[in-house]
Amino acid sequence: MITALANPQRFMSFTRPLAPALGIGAAVLFAVGLWLSFAAPEDYQQGDTVRIMFVHVPAAWMGLFAYLALGVSAFFGLVFRHALADAAARAAAPLGAAFTALALITGSLWGRPMWGAWWAWDARLTSVLILLLFYLGYMALNAAIDDEQKAARASGVLALVGLVNLPIVKFSVDWWNTLHQPASVLRADGPSMSADLLAPLLVMGAAYKLLFLALWIVRIRAEVRRRRAGSLAAAAAGRA
């Protein structure tokens, strides 16, 4: 399936109906998630600030997931020298950077009333900040080199290096004594959260996931067309 989709033309016809379908799915889940988020009871300790979790945690999940998408795409681009993989990597980076920035900002807005601090140099917060810096570094390096193939290779290597940071982000709350709370959804003995709060979180998480997938596909499609436009323009210049 991956080899079949590696053909840009086949990819374009396969993904044509996919992006709107995912987008509609995301919109429906956002509507349900929005309602559930404000219908959920206040947390007995956090009060209404628990509602920040419903936008904070999905953003953080997508910040990590988008980096995985970026890293795997960069790997395929480096190993198989495939233009579509490079396009997928380039398309994932700004999305992941935006989700990671949202996770940091909304986390800060939760930290101020709950911890009494906007920011703490704790292992989870610091590793997520490093994640954001990897995204920004990837984008800057990719944009700084004019030759697109060289740009994809150099930034691809940087993207692979950044993969090391993903388990550090995930397990930082277990490996170090952090101010940030440990995992309460993705844990071996099942979620430790009340169902009233888990339901909106999971619906919002699914909405963010579908939104990311829809936007990723739209951006890859735009990237494929940008390259096509580049080669058409070059061919036209050659004829003139």
Place this chain on the structure above:
Amino acid sequence: MDLDMGSYGAYVWPAWGISAVVLGWLVVDALGRARRWRREVERLEQERGR
């Protein structure tokens, strides 16, 4: 539905607000790029056809 955030409104609403703004911008930006390059390819292909 509980929309009274009490004294935490100053934190809850900005968190939701900035999330809505950023996600909305991501959608507009992605669709804008898609439209721009689709039109550009169409234009170049028409020119080539002539």
